[in-house]
Amino acid sequence: MSVLFILVVATVVAPVYARWCGIDAFASNVAGTTLRAGRLVDLMQPNDNPLHLGLSPLGPDWTPGAYMLGADTQGRDVAARLLYGGRNSLIIASAAATLCLALACSVALWSGYSGGWVDAVLSRCMDIMWAIPVYLLAISLSVVTLGRGLHLGSWQIRADSLLIPIVIIGLVYVPYAARTLRARVKQFARAEFVLAARGAGASDVRIIFVEILPNLLPALLVMAPLVMALCLMAESALSFLSLGVQAPAASWGTIILDGEGLLYTRPLVAIAPGILIATTVLSLNVLGGSLQKALDRTGPSVRGRK
Numbered sequence: 555m556s557v558l559f560i561l562v563v564a565t566v567v568a569p570v571y572a573r574w575c576g577i578d579a580f581a582s583n584v585a586g587t588t589l590r591a592g593r594l595v596d597l598m599q600p601n602d603n604p605l606h607l608g609l610s611p612l613g614p615d616w617t618p619g620a621y622m623l624g625a626d627t628q629g630r631d632v633a634a635r636l637l638y639g640g641r642n643s644l645i646i647a648s649a650a651a652t653l654c655l656a657l658a659c660s661v662a663l664w665s666g667y668s669g670g671w672v673d674a675v676l677s678r679c680m681d682i683m684w685a686i687p688v689y690l691l692a693i694s695l696s697v698v699t700l701g702r703g704l705h706l707g708s709w710q711i712r713a714d715s716l717l718i719p720i721v722i723i724g725l726v727y728v729p730y731a732a733r734t735l736r737a738r739v740k741q742f743a744r745a746e747f748v749l750a751a752r753g754a755g756a757s758d759v760r761i762i763f764v765e766i767l768p769n770l771l772p773a774l775l776v777m778a779p780l781v782m783a784l785c786l787m788a789e790s791a792l793s794f795l796s797l798g799v800q801a802p803a804a805s806w807g808t809i810i811l812d813g814e815g816l817l818y819t820r821p822l823v824a825i826a827p828g829i830l831i832a833t834t835v836l837s838l839n840v841l842g843g844s845l846q847k848a849l850d851r852t853g854p855s856v857r858g859r860k
Contacts, residue, residue: 557837561830565644568637575620575631579638580802583629588612588621597621597629601819610819626812626823636826639804644834646719646805647786653724654781655774658731663762666739677736680729688726692788695722696797714800723788731777738773742766776846783838790831806831
């Protein structure tokens with residue numbers, strides 16, 4: 555949680571860092587200069603090959619300030635873009651995970667409690683989505699929406715909106731969460747406290763929201779960081795393929811794409827966002843495992859309302 559807190563705070567203060575350094579993290583600055591060791595240096599430097607042909611971005615000097623991590627091929631500050639990109643990546647991952655768990659919980663409650671043909675139809679729909687590789691489904695949906703946006707009746711979402719990857723990533727992971735939650739709901743639906751509530755004349759709506767849903771919250775709490783980690787990796791993959799966050803916005807995936815051609819000259823451009831992605835995913839997985847252990851120590855979570 556401490557690592558995640560530091561990452562979130564760092565991305566939130568991205569505009570403060572950019573204003574302090576006096577830079578624009580999104581504007582091309584190929585012909586620009588910056589101050590290093592008291593003298594002006596070009597952001598695009600001659601290559602280190604024997605003939606010194608071509609240009610490479612300025613490398614890092616690790617001194618706090620502008621271009622402390624160097625520049626990319628467009629002369630943009632890598633550190634500033636990491637902060638701005640991390641903000642978009644974390645926003646998309648957390649929003650997509652919330653959407654995914656909300657839809658999965660709704661499907662699980664409806665399917666697991668109703669049973670019969672409702673359960674059969676919803677389960678087969680989830681199985682169909684499950685059968686399609688998650689990245690293939692996400693890429694297909696992204697390609698369709700990339701050119702013309704997303705139309706939901708009278709509501710239109712532009713192709714460059716962050717809502718596009720949020721909706722796509724949130725949808726493709728619904729079957730993975732819904733299957734686990736459905737099994738728990740079916741278990742709760744046969745529990746004694748639900749049978750007692752039904753015998754006391756409680757309506758189905760009351761049983762679902764008062765008796766079953768509170769007992770489902772621990773599972774949702776454990777799944778939340780794990781699903782967020784999956785959503786973060788999916789967002790990074792889509793953005794690396796230019797199917798996620800669109801320019802001029804940035805994410806950790808787009809920064810890796812920017813640094814792909816610099817692996818032999820300025821590898822930090824691609825390695826830095828990769829390290830941040832790995833650190834965030836590892837932290838989320840450790841957090842999810844810790845929550846599971848903590849809840850297991852508290853004893854059974856199935857309980858009825860008095």
